[in-house]
Amino acid sequence: MLKLVGRVLRLAGEYAGKLRLSLVLSFVESLLLAVPIFMAWYVFSLVLDNALQVRDAWICFSIILGSVLLRMVLRYWFVMLESGTGYEICARERITLGERLRHLPMRFFSEGNLGWITSIITVDLPFVEEMGMDALDKVISGLAGALIGVIMLLSIDWRIGLITVIIYFAAFLTFQRLERVCRRESPIRQKQQAKLVSAVLEYVRGIPVIKAFNMGGDRAKAVKDAIESTRDHSVGFELQSVNPVLWYRACFAVGTAVTILAATLFAINGLLPAPTAIMVFIFVFYLYMPVQAFTNLSSQTRITEAALDRYEDLNAVDMIEDMGKEAVPHRHDITMRDVRFSYGEGQVLDGVSFTAPAKSVTALVGPSGGGKTTIANLIVRFWDVDSGSVEIGGTNVRDIAYDNLLGNVSMVFQNVYLFNDTIRNNIRFGRPEASEEEIIEAAKKARCHEFIMALPDGYNTLAGERGDRLSGGEKQRISIARAILKNAPIILLDEATASVDPDNEGDIQRAIGELIQDKTLIIIAHRLSTIQNAHQILVVDNKRIVEHGTHTELLNQDGVYHELWKHREKAGGWKISR
Ligand SMILES: Nc1ncnc2c1ncn2[C@@H]1O[C@H](COP(=O)(O)OP(=O)(O)OP(=O)(O)O)[C@@H](O)[C@H]1O
Numbered sequence: 001m002l003k004l005v006g007r008v009l010r011l012a013g014e015y016a017g018k019l020r021l022s023l024v025l026s027f028v029e030s031l032l033l034a035v036p037i038f039m040a041w042y043v044f045s046l047v048l049d050n051a052l053q054v055r056d057a058w059i060c061f062s063i064i065l066g067s068v069l070l071r072m073v074l075r076y077w078f079v080m081l082e083s084g085t086g087y088e089i090c091a092r093e094r095i096t097l098g099e100r101l102r103h104l105p106m107r108f109f110s111e112g113n114l115g116w117i118t119s120i121i122t123v124d125l126p127f128v129e130e131m132g133m134d135a136l137d138k139v140i141s142g143l144a145g146a147l148i149g150v151i152m153l154l155s156i157d158w159r160i161g162l163i164t165v166i167i168y169f170a171a172f173l174t175f176q177r178l179e180r181v182c183r184r185e186s187p188i189r190q191k192q193q194a195k196l197v198s199a200v201l202e203y204v205r206g207i208p209v210i211k212a213f214n215m216g217g218d219r220a221k222a223v224k225d226a227i228e229s230t231r232d233h234s235v236g237f238e239l240q241s242v243n244p245v246l247w248y249r250a251c252f253a254v255g256t257a258v259t260i261l262a263a264t265l266f267a268i269n270g271l272l273p274a275p276t277a278i279m280v281f282i283f284v285f286y287l288y289m290p291v292q293a294f295t296n297l298s299s300q301t302r303i304t305e306a307a308l309d310r311y312e313d314l315n316a317v318d319m320i321e322d323m324g325k326e327a328v329p330h331r332h333d334i335t336m337r338d339v340r341f342s343y344g345e346g347q348v349l350d351g352v353s354f355t356a357p358a359k360s361v362t363a364l365v366g367p368s369g370g371g372k373t374t375i376a377n378l379i380v381r382f383w384d385v386d387s388g389s390v391e392i393g394g395t396n397v398r399d400i401a402y403d404n405l406l407g408n409v410s411m412v413f414q415n416v417y418l419f420n421d422t423i424r425n426n427i428r429f430g431r432p433e434a435s436e437e438e439i440i441e442a443a444k445k446a447r448c449h450e451f452i453m454a455l456p457d458g459y460n461t462l463a464g465e466r467g468d469r470l471s472g473g474e475k476q477r478i479s480i481a482r483a484i485l486k487n488a489p490i491i492l493l494d495e496a497t498a499s500v501d502p503d504n505e506g507d508i509q510r511a512i513g514e515l516i517q518d519k520t521l522i523i524i525a526h527r528l529s530t531i532q533n534a535h536q537i538l539v540v541d542n543k544r545i546v547e548h549g550t551h552t553e554l555l556n557q558d559g560v561y562h563e564l565w566k567h568r569e570k571a572g573g574w575k576i577s578r
Pocket residue numbers: 110343344348366367368369370371372373374375576577578
């Protein structure tokens with residue numbers, strides 16, 4: 001338990017001083033609990049000696065009242081320091097964690113870690129914030145109670161004191177069993193919790209598909225299984241704790257009886273004065289009570305420890321910057337040299353090389369699953385290449401500070417994500433310090449000003465959960481407005497595969513026209529019609545770039561592009577999609 005105190009103090013960082021002071025206050029407050037008992041002993045001795053005077057009664061009363069008032073002041077001070085500090089530490093850690101997540105490689109997010117991260121932020125940190133801090137207080141006051149109890153009994157009578165020490169030792173041994181159960185089970189319990197959060201997230205995110213295919217039963221089964229396994233584990237944990245808890249409590253129950261018996265026998269045999277024996281009778285209950293409560297604390301402290309373990313594990317995941325240096329690209333051409341890459345098993349890119357000159361348009365086309373999106377992902381280091389290199393302005397992207405790299409690139413994805421915030425803030429996301437005029441100008445260029453003004457609250461309208469209150473075309477244009485506002489020299493554009501109505505299509509094309517002026521553009525094209533004027537077209541197929549050239553050059557070759565074009569002509573509107 002003391003280990004936990006140390007860990008929380010380390011986590012506290014700049015708040016450690018405040019926290020330490022709060023624990024000292026809690027310790028002193030617990031020591032003061034012994035004052036009334038001492039006073040009772042004192043008064044009782046005077047009564048038996050026939051020496052009690054009114055003055056003594058007033059002195060005792062004043063001391064007891066003084067100690068109670070002092071305890072109230074200490075408790076108030078403690079609560080102010082400790083509870084506030086818990087929230088401050090956890091708020092700071094959440095902000096730091098949010099910043100870290102931004103710098104973690106995508107590999108980490110695609111490995112099913114979403115439930116883990118969510119439960120650390122929503123379950124573990126609140127646990128540390130509330131229960132963990134409460135546990136610290138109880139550990140410290142319990143230890144203070146035990147310490148003062150042993151010291152007092154030893155000083156009253158060494159034999160009684162010795163009995164107490166033996167009882168504590170026996171209780172300590174049974175407590176170790178409980179600790180072992182908690183140490184083994186708490187991390188499993190936390191993992192179950194993470195699985196449950198994962199299953200619920202998956203279910204909620206998939207609600208539209210579940211409704212569309214009327215599959216509630218099947219998908220809900222995953223959530224039900226996770227709930228049942230969490231329940232079974234919690235019940236199992238409680239059952240395993242029953243024995244050690246009973247033994248631990250039995251130690252104190254038997255210990256109390258033995259201490260009282262010993263004090264009585266000593267008093268009868270004249271080995272202990274009667275007031276001292278009575279003092280022992282009173283004191284023995286006070287002595288064991290706070291330490292008995294350690295059984296409840298044990299699971300609380302273990303869960304806090306497991307929560308801290310998981311939090312520290314997440315903090316230990318390597319951030320992308322760990323490999324980065326501080327180089328700044330001065331040109332904005334993009335080069336890939338002999339890039340090989342796999343997401344895990346199975347190569348996705350095998351020796352991809354090309355150069356996209358600065359301020360030119362490079363289109364990536366090819367059959368679905370060929371690796372176009374992967375090429376874009378590697379440019380911004382969502383993933384890192386297995387071999388070969390990606391360079392911007394001749395500098396390897398691994399050597400560019402990650403913030404700088406992201407600052408130089410705007411991405412417009414086909415699946416636009418809008419935050420459940422105002423439309424203004426969703427656009428401002430491109431450049432947080434942008435003025436109102438700049439936001440409106442970007443919105444006008446992206447052809448979204450008019451529809452925004454027609455919304456009930458204009459730019460203050462909430463976009464809804466994941467932007468659900470807007471149409472696909474509107475979301476796309478807002479994401480373009482974001483990118484226009486950001487004004488990065490490199491644009492990665494994943495053209496929408498979904499068809500939009502002709503009005504929207506025209507607006508989106510005009511918005512893109514505004515966005516790409518004087519930029520290095522890499523466009524993942526799903527419609528050949530939109531890229532006929534590209535400076536170069538790269539045909540990505542089966543892990544490689546199999547053809548490259550302009551539209552006319554590629555049409556004149558009897559290759560994949562020619563074939564794709566023929567299909568488009570036939571279909572009257574060719575598109576490649578998953
Ligand atoms: N996060 C991922 N984890 C594992 N495999 C992935 C991941 N993303 C893509 N892949 C696989 O990598 C291959 C290339 O995918 P990529 O998305 O780059 O193709 P694409 O050419 O952009 O396809 P589309 O035109 O359909 O968007 C596919 O086989 C795909 O299944």
